Amino acid sequence: MADEAVRVRGLRKRYGAVTALDGVDLGIRQGEVFGVLGPSGAGRSTTVEILQGHRNRDAGEVTVLGRPASGGREWRSRIGVVWQDESAPAELTVHETVRHFARYYPRPRDPEEVIGLVGLEDKAGSRIKALSGGQRRRLDVALGVIGGPELLLDEPTTGFDPAARRRFWELIRRLADEGTTIVLTTHYLDEAEGLSDRLAVIAAGKVVAEGAPAERHGGRATVHWSEPGSGARQEETETPARTVAELMGRFDGEIPGLRISRPTLTVVGEADSGPRAEALCASLRPDVLLMDLRMPDGDGVESIARMTAAGLPSRVIVLTTYETDGDILRAVEAGAAGHLLKDMPRAELAEAVRCAARGETVLAPSVAARLMDQLRDRPERPRLSERETDVLRLVAEGCTNAEIGRRLFIGESTVKTRLLRAFGKLGVADRTAAVISAMRLGLL
DSSP: OTTEEEEEEEEEEEETTEEEEEEEEEEEETTOEEEEEOOTTSSHHHHHHHHHTSSOOSEEEEEETTEETTOOHHHHTTEEEOOSSOOOOTTSBHHHHHHHHHTTSSSOOOHHHHHHHTTOGGGTTSBGGGSOHHHHHHHHHHHHHTTOOSEEEEOTTTTOOHHHHHHHHHHHHHHHHTTOEEEEEOSOHHHHHHHOSEEEEEETTEEEEEESOHHHHOSOEEEEEEETTTEEEEEEESOHHHHHHHHHHHSSSOOTTOEEEOOOOOOOOOOSSHHHHHHHHHHHOOSEEEEOSEETTEEHHHHHHHHHHTTOOOEEEEEESOOOHHHHHHHHHHTOSEEEETTSOHHHHHHHHHHHHTTOOEEOHHHHHHHHHHSOOOSSOOOOOHHHHHHHHHHHTTOOHHHHHHHHTOOHHHHHHHHHHHHHHHTOSSHHHHHHHHHHTTOO
16 A cells, blocks of 8 residues: 555565464554564564565565565665664764764764764763663664664664663654654563554464554453463453563463454444433443434434433444534534444444544544534634644544544654644643534634
8 A cells, every 4th residue: 555664465484494474464554653562483573674674585575665675775775773783883982873874874864963862962972882781772773763764673672771761762752753654573561552553463473463552442352372281261351462461471482372352343232212322321331322313202412412411421423314514513512422424334434433432533524524614703713733723624524643643744642732732722622622613713
């Protein structure tokens, strides 16, 4: 796909009788921070080496930055690699080393800026041989990013002390905000969950789970594995990556029979009227309620308002065959989390339900356009920055935070920051209210 920085299909690699990679599939979007988690011997390092173009594959398709992963010098200059055993000359100073490596790239970053970003400004005049192990790792990171890479690869916080790791987290977020695609192979679960937009768990050469980190994804999953002497085991958890990390600490190398399964969307109840829908929500407390506005014995908007007033946790999505301006506005003001049309593709509807369950606003494009047309005039209005307006406009189009980040080439954390600033200026507390307020004020 055109927006993929890395595309891997059917990747296989063997070392003699040992299968390191057994049909790995990955798609990493441009500007995404992608984490790869797995036990020793799982295939993480081999995957990254193949992406770097430093190791041949036995089978499969691997495309990096639009080219096969074996490109020439110009292609390699667009990739930053944080080596774990960088052999920089011991007699050179930090400043001399970073300046020297900068000459290898057509458009390098400023060496002084990079030295400051990794926290070595006080050691710029020190020789490499005088640095501590942690300071050497900071230098390795500096040499990985000096070329201004479009893609940054490898395991950068190995050997870091906690303070240095946090400093690197700040650098990763900055690079992501600038549009750099980053692939982190890490043993640290907090790092994977805190930095990654998406995360893949590799075990026995296969991707056994992929998706948003547990803290962002929400919902329960079941981790399956085998215990020596007792057979198959499983555990239901809301943090599957954490469970896998704990298993990694118990098993030396491969986790036997590891796989992770997640439930799909489940319909827990149906109702043919507003009052019955209210009663079902009170008893079943579903994550999301799909509701029509025209029902035999009640007005859907009034039901939404009553459920909102009662504090029921269900996120209500209006699902209708029409898009009457007045009904759209009334439903959203009553507390609806979105408004969709019944003729939308099933896959898009399912994804919209998942987005609503995560607390996001979902509006069909035609519905958003009608709201924009309807809510224009307001004499006094706050000033939103151009960047805040861009984010809100994409929210109004129904985009998730991750989609907004890809469209604007910024990180998801930056999207959230701009949304919070807009919330404060508009005096609202959520995405739906922000869109409505901005439309009323003529800001969108």
